Amino acid sequence: MDGVPFALHPRFEAKAEGGVPSMSLNNIQIKSVQDIENEYNYTFTVEKTAASRTCPVISHSSSLTSNSQA
Numbered sequence: 001m002d003g004v005p006f007a008l009h010p011r012f013e014a015k016a017e018g019g020v021p022s023m024s025l026n027n028i029q030i031k032s033v034q035d036i037e038n039e040y041n042y043t044f045t046v047e048k049t050a051a052s053r054t055c056p057v058i059s060h061s062s063s064l065t066s067n068s069q070a
Helices: 010-018 033-040 045-052 062-069
Strands: none
Touching: none
């Protein structure tokens, strides 16, 4: 957005001036594409099984119609 000045709220200015503590950056782990694939590999087997099932057919039995006529 051109022409709109960027300014931090005063509550956050003190935190921004201090910088990022180096302790918070020490725990960053860089993962390879293969590491991510291995960690989040999901085969969707349950979903595929459920999708392959046919919907049950609701049939009206003759006993229901005879009871409703009585």
